[in-house]
Amino acid sequence: MAGLLAGLANATVNASTVLILAGLGELISERAGVLNLGVEGMMLVGALTGFVTTVITGSYWLGLGVAVFAGGLMSLVHGFLCISLNSDQAVSGIMLTLLGTGLTTYFGNSYTGNSISGFPERTLPVIGDFLVEIPIIGPAVFQSTVTDYIALLLVPLVWLFLYRTNIGLELISVGEDPETADTMGVDVYKMRYLAVVIGGALAGAAGAHLSLSFNEIWSTSMTAGRGWIAVALVIFARWRPERILVGAYLFGLFNALQLYSQALDLSLSPGTPLAGVFNPILEFVMNPTIMSTYPYIATLLVLVITVVRAENSELAQPSALVQSYTREAD
Numbered sequence: 127m128a129g130l131l132a133g134l135a136n137a138t139v140n141a142s143t144v145l146i147l148a149g150l151g152e153l154i155s156e157r158a159g160v161l162n163l164g165v166e167g168m169m170l171v172g173a174l175t176g177f178v179t180t181v182i183t184g185s186y187w188l189g190l191g192v193a194v195f196a197g198g199l200m201s202l203v204h205g206f207l208c209i210s211l212n213s214d215q216a217v218s219g220i221m222l223t224l225l226g227t228g229l230t231t232y233f234g235n236s237y238t239g240n241s242i243s244g245f246p247e248r249t250l251p252v253i254g255d256f257l258v259e260i261p262i263i264g265p266a267v268f269q270s271t272v273t274d275y276i277a278l279l280l281v282p283l284v285w286l287f288l289y290r291t292n293i294g295l296e297l298i299s300v301g302e303d304p305e306t307a308d309t310m311g312v313d314v315y316k317m318r319y320l321a322v323v324i325g326g327a328l329a330g331a332a333g334a335h336l337s338l339s340f341n342e343i344w345s346t347s348m349t350a351g352r353g354w355i356a357v358a359l360v361i362f363a364r365w366r367p368e369r370i371l372v373g374a375y376l377f378g379l380f381n382a383l384q385l386y387s388q389a390l391d392l393s394l395s396p397g398t399p400l401a402g403v404f405n406p407i408l409e410f411v412m413n414p415t416i417m418s419t420y421p422y423i424a425t426l427l428v429l430v431i432t433v434v435r436a437e438n439s440e441l442a443q444p445s446a447l448v449q450s451y452t453r454e455a456d
Contacts, residue, residue, distance in 0.1 A: 131262050132261075132262045132265055132266065134379075134382050134383070135262050135263050135265075135266035135267075135382075136265060136266040136270075137378075137381070137382035137385050138266070138375060138378045138379045138381075138382040139266045139267060139270060139274055139375075139378070140270070140271075140274065140339070140340050140378075141340070141377075141378035141381040141382055142277075142374040142375045142377070142378030143273055143274045143277040143332075143335050143339070143340070143374075144169075144332045144333075144335050144336055144340065144349075144352055145332075145352060145355060145356055145359055145370075145373075145374035145377055145378060146277040146278070146280070146281065146370060146371060146374045147273075147276075147277050147280070147328050147329070147331050147332035147335060148165055148169060148328065148329050148332035148352065148353060148356035149356045149359040149360055149363070149370040149373070149374060150280055150281070150284050150328055150367060150370055151165070151324060151325035151326065151327065151328025151329050151331075151332070151356075152165055152325055152329075152356050152357055152359075152360050153284070153360045153363070153365060153367060153370060154284065154288070154297070154321050154324050154325050154328075155321050155322050155324070155325035156301070156360055156365065156444060156447055157288060157297060157298050157301045157321065157365060157444055158297050158298075158300050158301045158317055158318045158320075158321030158322070158444075159300055159301035159302075159304060159318060159444055159446040159447050159448070159449060159451075160204075160205070160208055160209065160215060160318055160321060160322050160325075160447075160448075161215045161216060161219065161447060161448050162201070162204060162215075162219050162322065162325055162326070162329075162357075163215075163216055163218075163219025163220050163222075163223060163357060164200070164201070164204050164218070164219040164220070164221070164222030164223050164226065164326075165219075165223075165325075165329045165353035165354075165356050165357060166223045166226065166227070166349055166351070166352070166353025166354060167200070167222045167223035167224065167225055167226020167227060167353070168197045168200050168201060168222065168226060168326050168329035168330055168333070168353070169197075169226075169329050169330070169332050169333035169336070169349045169352065169353050170226045170227060170230040170333060170347070170348070170349055171193075171196050171197060171200050171226045171229065171230060171330065171333065172193035172194070172196055172197045172329060172330030172331065172332065172333030172334050173193070173230070173333035173334060173336050173337040173344065173348060173349065174230045174233065174234045174237070174333075174337070174344060175189075175192050175193050175196040175330075176189040176190055176192055176193030176196075176330075176333065176334035176337055176338055177189065177234075177237065177240075177242065177334075177337040177338065177343075177344040178234075178237060178344075179192040179193075180242050180244065180338060181237065181240065181242060186242075186243075186244050186245050186338050189334060189338055190273070190331065190334045190338060193330040193331060193333055193334030193338075194327045194328075194330045194331050194334070195327075195330070196330050197326040197327050197328070197329045197330020197331065197333065198323045198324075198326045198327035198330065199326075200222065200226065200326055200330075201322050201323050201325060201326020201327070201329070202319075202322075202323060202326070203222060204218050204219060204222055204322055204326070205318070205319045205322040205323065208322075208450070209315055209318045209319060209322070209450075210315070212450040212452060215448050215450075216448070223353065227347060230346070231346050231347070234344055234346060235346075237344045238344060238345055238346060239343065239344075239345070240343065240344060241342055241343045242338070242342055242343070243342070244271075244337070244338035244339050244342040245271040245272050245273055245338055245339045246271065247269050247270055247271055248269070248270070248271070248272065249268060249269050250268055250275075254268055254269070271335075271339040272339075273331070273334070273335040273338070273339045274339070276331075277335075278371075280328075281367055281368060281370065281371045282367075284367040285367045285368060288367065293317075293320075296312045296317055297317050297320065297321055298444075299312060300312060300314050300317040300318060300321075300446070301321075301444035301445070301446055301447060302444055302445045302446060303445060303446060304446050304449075304451040305451070308451075308453060314451050314453075315451075318451075329353070329356075332352075332356070333349065336348055336349065336352075351421075351422060354425070355377055355421060355422070355425050358425045358428060358429050359373045359374060359377065361428070361429060361443075362428045362429075364442045365442050365443065365444065366442070373428075376424075377421050377424065377425070380417075380420045380421045380424060381421055383417060383420070384414055384417040384418050384420070
């Protein structure tokens with residue numbers, strides 16, 4: 127049982143990393159008032175460019191760097207449309223998701239099914255071997271890939287950036303009241319572009335984690351809706367970086383349970399009362415195909431419950447989210 131729990135914990139950490147990276151990127155973008163529904167497309171572009179770069183050069187570090195650059199570059203399209211041209215943010219984001227899906231399907235076709243040697247698992251220097259000895263969670267948290275460590279490190283760094291630096295506070299002010307921020311000398315357009323590019327870069331890194339660490343292969347639409355979960359995760363976290371971590375591990379656990387469902391035997395013995403009633407239900411609930419829908423069902427439930435039970439002020443939603451800003455008009 128301990129081995130099963132350790133494997134489940136390790137799978138949860140690996141599955142959560144992509145949501146932490148993408149979720150933090152979306153949070154930064156939305157904190158500046160720009161909704162980015164193109165996360166899924168940017169993740170796919172990051173996954174493919176990172177994978178192809180690694181195949182060609184043999185360097186997974188270069189692959190990660192190219193994925194981050196590709197995600198940031200793609201986000202500039204979203205920024206230009208929404209910030210400079212004041213286009214509808216939702217329409218622009220969905221267009222980029224469709225564009226990213228189409229481009230990666232076409233250009234990644236020849237790489238489908240190929241495998242690589244991506245980021246290896248490593249322990250932390252000096253104290254790593256000691257921490258790995260912690261039962262169950264030790265190997266999962268302290269014997270991971272570099273991208274897992276980067277994602278965990280980014281949670282406090284993003285918190286410090288947003289709430290303890292002048293740039294972060296200016297970025298938040300732009301998402302709350304761009305007119306007042308502009309009056310105080312904050313460059314609204316610059317701050318929003320910065321936030322969108324950072325968000326796109328982190329989405330690209332999330333995609334690279336999928337192809338270079340989590341799966342080490344390329345397959346069409348390998349993000350499997352994780353970009354949309356990342357968008358919902360920001361609402362679940364109420365736009366707080368530390369809550370992104372909690373939500374990501376919750377959704378990651380659902381993903382890990384799907385992988386280990388066949389090893390979990392929860393059925394009642396035939397002689398147990400009502401075994402004939404509960405066993406078919408348990409068999410249905412623990413079916414891997416059914417379990418694959420749980421993260422998306424949980425996403426819908428989180429969105430419905432959160433929005434129904436709280437007003438925008440209680441949600442801590444940025445006041446100017448999705449609102450375009452034009453200095454001449456305002």
